[in-house]
Amino acid sequence: MERYFECVECGYEKAELNLKEHCEQKEGKQICITGVPRYLCPRCGEATYLLKVELEVERIIDRCLKNGSDTVCTVGFMEKNSDSGSLNNNAIV
Numbered sequence: 432m433e434r435y436f437e438c439v440e441c442g443y444e445k446a447e448l449n450l451k452e453h454c455e456q457k458e459g460k461q462i463c464i465t466g467v468p469r470y471l472c473p474r475c476g477e478a479t480y481l482l483k484v485e486l487e488v489e490r491i492i493d494r495c496l497k498n499g500s501d502t503v504c505t506v507g508f509m510e511k512n513s514d515s516g517s518l519n520n521n522a523i524v
Protein backbone atom coordinates (compact mmCIF):
# COMPACT_ATOMS: atom_id res chain seq x y z
CA MET A 432 0.00 0.00 0.00
CA GLU A 433 1.08 3.54 -0.58
CA ARG A 434 2.34 5.46 2.39
CA TYR A 435 0.25 8.49 1.55
CA PHE A 436 -3.18 8.89 0.06
CA GLU A 437 -5.41 11.80 -0.75
CA CYS A 438 -7.90 12.64 1.97
CA VAL A 439 -11.46 12.15 0.72
CA GLU A 440 -12.72 14.80 3.07
CA CYS A 441 -10.55 17.83 2.36
CA GLY A 442 -8.34 16.75 -0.53
CA TYR A 443 -5.09 17.03 1.41
CA GLU A 444 -2.58 14.87 -0.42
CA LYS A 445 -0.67 13.48 2.51
CA ALA A 446 -3.10 11.57 4.60
CA GLU A 447 -0.73 9.07 6.17
CA LEU A 448 -0.96 5.31 6.40
CA ASN A 449 -1.76 4.25 9.92
CA LEU A 450 -2.92 1.00 11.51
CA LYS A 451 -5.94 0.91 13.77
CA GLU A 452 -7.90 -1.68 15.63
CA HIS A 453 -11.42 -2.00 14.36
CA CYS A 454 -14.04 -3.38 16.76
CA GLU A 455 -17.72 -3.88 16.32
CA GLN A 456 -20.61 -5.77 17.80
CA LYS A 457 -22.56 -7.94 15.48
CA GLU A 458 -25.16 -10.62 16.11
CA GLY A 459 -24.17 -10.75 19.75
CA LYS A 460 -20.49 -11.12 19.05
CA GLN A 461 -17.67 -8.75 19.70
CA ILE A 462 -15.37 -8.70 16.73
CA CYS A 463 -12.00 -6.98 16.84
CA ILE A 464 -9.68 -6.77 13.90
CA THR A 465 -6.21 -5.52 14.68
CA GLY A 466 -3.92 -3.63 12.34
CA VAL A 467 -6.51 -2.38 9.88
CA PRO A 468 -4.78 0.04 7.50
CA ARG A 469 -6.31 3.42 6.86
CA TYR A 470 -5.11 6.89 5.94
CA LEU A 471 -5.33 9.52 8.60
CA CYS A 472 -5.46 13.13 7.50
CA PRO A 473 -3.36 15.46 9.67
CA ARG A 474 -5.33 18.45 8.43
CA CYS A 475 -8.95 17.54 9.07
CA GLY A 476 -8.55 14.36 11.12
CA GLU A 477 -10.63 12.25 8.76
CA ALA A 478 -9.69 8.60 8.29
CA THR A 479 -9.94 7.21 4.79
CA TYR A 480 -10.31 3.49 4.19
CA LEU A 481 -9.56 1.96 0.84
CA LEU A 482 -12.38 0.01 -0.70
CA LYS A 483 -10.41 -3.22 -0.71
CA VAL A 484 -9.72 -2.75 2.98
CA GLU A 485 -13.41 -2.25 3.71
CA LEU A 486 -14.24 -5.35 1.75
CA GLU A 487 -11.63 -7.36 3.59
CA VAL A 488 -12.94 -6.14 6.94
CA GLU A 489 -16.41 -7.28 5.96
CA ARG A 490 -15.06 -10.62 4.89
CA ILE A 491 -13.26 -11.12 8.19
CA ILE A 492 -16.38 -10.17 10.14
CA ASP A 493 -18.39 -12.59 8.08
CA ARG A 494 -15.94 -15.35 8.75
CA CYS A 495 -15.99 -14.64 12.49
CA LEU A 496 -19.78 -14.81 12.53
CA LYS A 497 -19.75 -18.20 10.87
CA ASN A 498 -16.90 -19.44 13.01
CA GLY A 499 -18.00 -21.45 16.00
CA SER A 500 -19.46 -20.14 19.21
CA ASP A 501 -16.86 -17.76 20.53
CA THR A 502 -18.46 -14.53 21.60
CA VAL A 503 -15.25 -12.59 21.18
CA CYS A 504 -13.33 -12.85 17.96
CA THR A 505 -9.99 -11.14 17.54
CA VAL A 506 -8.26 -11.35 14.21
CA GLY A 507 -5.19 -9.68 12.78
CA PHE A 508 -5.99 -8.00 9.50
CA MET A 509 -2.93 -9.38 7.73
CA GLU A 510 -2.93 -12.77 9.41
CA LYS A 511 -4.43 -14.55 6.52
CA ASN A 512 -6.68 -17.46 6.08
CA SER A 513 -5.62 -20.12 3.67
CA ASP A 514 -7.99 -19.32 0.83
CA SER A 515 -6.04 -17.57 -1.88
CA GLY A 516 -6.09 -14.12 -0.40
CA SER A 517 -6.29 -11.02 -2.44
CA LEU A 518 -4.68 -8.56 -0.13
CA ASN A 519 -1.76 -10.46 1.24
CA ASN A 520 -0.20 -11.09 -2.10
CA ASN A 521 -0.19 -7.68 -3.59
CA ALA A 522 -1.20 -4.98 -1.15
CA ILE A 523 1.92 -4.21 0.82
CA VAL A 524 4.65 -3.22 -1.55
Ligand SMILES: [Zn+2]
Binds near residue numbers: 439440442443475477
Ligand atom coordinates in the same frame (compact mmCIF):
# COMPACT_ATOMS: atom_id res chain seq x y z
ZN1 LIG B 1 -8.49 15.87 5.30
